[in-house]
Amino acid sequence: MTGWCERQRNILDVALASLRRRRGKNLSLLVVYSLTVFLGASVMFYSAGLKREARLLLSAAPELVVQRLSAGRHDLIPVAYAEGIRTIRGVGTVAPRLWGYYYDAVYGANYTVQVPTLPPPAGEIVIGPGIARLRKVAAGDLLPFLSYRREDLLLQVREILPAESELVSTDLLLLAEADFRALFSFPSGVATDLTVTVRNPQEVATVARKIVERFPDTRPILREEMQATYAAVFDWRGGLLLVLFGVVLLAFIIFAWDKAAGLSAEERREIGILKGIGWETGDILTLKFWEGTSISLTAFLLGTLLAYVHVFLLQAPLLAATLKGWAVLYPDFRLVSRIDAFQLTVLFVLTVIPYTVATLVPSWRAATIDPDSVMRD
Amino acid sequence: MPLRRADIFGVLTASGLLLLLALVLRGSGPDPAEADRLTRLQRLVTEAQLTDLALLTEARYTRHPTQADHFAPFQDHPLALDHFPSGMFWSPRRPAP
Numbered sequence: 016m017t018g019w020c021e022r023q024r025n026i027l028d029v030a031l032a033s034l035r036r037r038r039g040k041n042l043s044l045l046v047v048y049s050l051t052v053f054l055g056a057s058v059m060f061y062s063a064g065l066k067r068e069a070r071l072l073l074s075a076a077p078e079l080v081v082q083r084l085s086a087g088r089h090d091l092i093p094v095a096y097a098e099g100i101r102t103i104r105g106v107g108t109v110a111p112r113l114w115g116y117y118y119d120a121v122y123g124a125n126y127t128v129q130v131p132t133l134p135p136p137a138g139e140i141v142i143g144p145g146i147a148r149l150r151k152v153a154a155g156d157l158l159p160f161l162s163y164r165r166e167d168l169l170l171q172v173r174e175i176l177p178a179e180s181e182l183v184s185t186d187l188l189l190l191a192e193a194d195f196r197a198l199f200s201f202p203s204g205v206a207t208d209l210t211v212t213v214r215n216p217q218e219v220a221t222v223a224r225k226i227v228e229r230f231p232d233t234r235p236i237l238r239e240e241m242q243a244t245y246a247a248v249f250d251w252r253g254g255l256l257l258v259l260f261g262v263v264l265l266a267f268i269i270f271a272w273d274k275a276a277g278l279s280a281e282e283r284r285e286i287g288i289l290k291g292i293g294w295e296t297g298d299i300l301t302l303k304f305w306e307g308t309s310i311s312l313t314a315f316l317l318g319t320l321l322a323y324v325h326v327f328l329l330q331a332p333l334l335a336a337t338l339k340g341w342a343v344l345y346p347d348f349r350l351v352s353r354i355d356a357f358q359l360t361v362l363f364v365l366t367v368i369p370y371t372v373a374t375l376v377p378s379w380r381a382a383t384i385d386p387d388s389v390m391r392d
Numbered sequence: 393m394p395l396r397r398a399d400i401f402g403v404l405t406a407s408g409l410l411l412l413l414a415l416v417l418r419g420s421g422p423d424p425a426e427a428d429r430l431t432r433l434q435r436l437v438t439e440a441q442l443t444d445l446a447l448l449t450e451a452r453y454t455r456h457p458t459q460a461d462h463f464a465p466f467q468d469h470p471l472a473l474d475h476f477p478s479g480m481f482w483s484p485r486r487p488a489p
Contacts, residue, residue, distance in 0.1 A: 074434065187442075236443075344446075345449065
């Protein structure tokens with residue numbers, strides 16, 4: 016065993032010396048390889064972190080939301096529907112939910128305006144930290160709004176939601192029902208949608224089906240569906256991110272193949288000399304294996320560790336720019352530093368295996384080279 | 393005796409792998425501060441009756457994807473580029489029921 020280890024150590028020494036002799040070519044390969052791993056790992060860590068936050072936070076979301084559809088579009092729901100839904104067996108409580116969007120023309124930002132279960136007194140609002148940052152206001156300040164009747168509505172900031180809640184509240188504006196209806200000239204007797212609680216959690220789907228049977232113009236949305244939506248949105252295997260990553264990976268495979276397949280005259284001479292002094296085909300294959308492994312392992316470690324720093328310590332500036340898009344309000348949040356063995360395994364398989372496969376054939380060709388012909392050349 | 397290249401490579405690679413292992417283990421253990429933060433945020437979600445993350449505020453269907461039609465970003469066809477930049481995160485797959 017000691018002899019085997021010592022042999023591998025010697026071959027690794029030769030492999031590293033050989034890589035060092037062609038440092039320009041190998042360094043460029045290492046940089047491109049590390050960047051590929053970095054991109055893949057960043058997307059994977061970021062989307063997994065967001066999915067986890069969504070799943071945990073939305074486990075506290077309403078059990079069931081009932082929307083009304085009118086000609087296939089979301090419409091306001093009559094509060095009278097709540098009475099009918101309440102009579103369905105298994106239903107606990109039914110409450111109207113009032114929410115909408117307010118476009119701040121001065122700042123070009125969209126706020127989510129909502130009446131919570133415990134609203135602030137009329138004339139006062141609770142705002143998310145993003146709005147406070149944008150409008151530069153503190154608790155006690157007055158914020159002017161333009162109602163749908165073109166009348167000014169002055170609301171006093173009662174409280175700013177804590178910074179740790181940015182991910183759910185950055186653009187949130189909580190206010191009293193009277194202020195909500197005054198701001199949007201919202202008709203009485205209707206709500207944006209209804210929230211329903213079900214006594215037995217096992218029966219939520221059944222209750223949802225009964226609601227649709229009783230009120231065919233409604234669309235129930237289950238809490239599980241809300242969580243599933245975010246799981247699908249931030250699935251790194253979906254969307255354009257997959258296309259981007261696939262293209263980068265393909266470009267990398269072509270690059271790696273080109274670098275590894277084209278044996279330079281120097282490399283051929285080196286292999287010829289090694290075989291000439293007694294190295295066997297198996298030894299040359301081992302040498303090529305160690306050359307490939309040192310590059311791929313180094314790139315994997317560099318790319319993964321850099322992605323960890325990028326996503327969890329620097330708040331993923333490269334990806335956040337894409338997520339922010341044209342939005343004026345963007346939450347200032349830090350994802351919980353969490354990676355798991357499954358992610359690392361998938362990343363390893365996706366990045367190291369293609370490189371290994373791409374270099375397999377050239378390695379074999381290199382190992383079976385005829386020393387006599389090489390040295391004559 | 394001077395250090396050989398293979399030894400330096402071995403030490404550096406092992407350190408990197410150990411660091412990765414430490415990061416995996418760090419994230420797998422219970423974290424009381426994190427649990428407290430989650431409890432506070434879940435209380436806010438319940439009290440305000442929130443259904444979505446305030447992450448993508450540029451369009452209605454990106455701000456409240458759970459309340460919008462699933463096909464909202466794919467009006468042209470399932471793989472068409474979306475009008476909004478954050479739409480690149482959307483998957484044309486239907487969420488599992």
